[in-house]
Amino acid sequence: MQPSHDADPADDLDDPDRRALMHGAACMAGAWAATGALPAVAGTARDFAPALLVDERGDPFRAAALKPGEAWLFNYPFAASPVFLLRLDRPVKPAELQTEDKTRYTTPAGVGPQSSIVAFSAICSHQLMYPTAAISFIGLRKGVGKEPAHVIHCCGDDSRYDPAAGARVLAGPAPQPLAAVPLAWDATADTLRAQGVVGGDRFDAFFEKYAFRLEMERGGQARSRAAATTVVRPASRYSRQWQNCPA
Structure with a gap:
């Protein structure tokens, strides 16, 4: 009986198809290394439990209540972390963006009948300004010049974000886009569910900066995870x- 021999991986290099595949992979890796780019990370949400959006009576919130140019807010994924809920005037496609530390990611597409409903953290990525019960310096405003119809604008540092393109930074000192909150839309019931966070969130810095204020407002519950339901309010009733x- 002839002795058995393990296959030598080098023998596969004689296969023209395999050589072409390996050459292509090497070229792609070299291109990434030369440009400093990395393949975009799919828009996989951070692991936060989903929450059904409800109105102030506790009934399921209907997507039909949203109008273009009007901001609504809810708290997610923590009891004290506000999120903008917006309906834009056109469908929203996924966008490839990157965080301050150059991690690339893909934002979720819009949902709803026209694929135009999106949600983003309402914590400015620069100075961490956010809507409080008393006042808000960050909100949805009309775009100017060549900007889109509406932008998320933080008055505190003049950072401007494009909600139609994953809340990418249009202008100002903001170091990264606003974190996106993927939504699931039930077409039959017309309900919305928040399900995680995509992109560079600033939750740790937010809770550290405003620890005393949040403790006074919420008595130690600020960093509690959002419940199975979260209340959606028009901006005028949130702050x-x-x-x-100025524009």
Whole structure:
């Protein structure tokens, strides 16, 4: 009986198809290394439990209530972390963006009948300004010049984000886009569910910066995870005053 021999991987290099495949992979890796780019990470959400959006009576919130140019807010994935809920005037496609540390990711597409409903963290990625019960310096405003119809604008540092393109930074010192909150839309019931966070969130810095204020407002519950339902409110009822700032 002839002795058995393990296959030598080098023998496969004689296969023209395998050589071509390996050459292509090497070229792609070299291109990434030369440009400093990395393949985009699919828009996989951070592991936060989903939450059904409900109105102030506790009934399921209907997507039909959203109008283009009107901002609504809810808290997610923590009890004190606000999120903008927006319906834009056109369908929203996924966008490839990157965080401050150059991690690339893909934002979720819009949902709803026209694929135009999106949600983003309402915590500015620069100075961490956010809507409070008393006042908000960050909000949805009309775009100017060549900007889209509406932008998310933080008056505190003049950072401007494009909600139609994953909340990418249009102008100002913001170091990264606003984190996106993927939504699931039930077409039959017309309901919405928040299900995770995609992109560079600033939750740790937010809770550290505002620890005393949040403790006074929520008695130690600020960093509790959002419940199975979360209340959606129009911007006018989420904050008593929305600061007007120059375009």
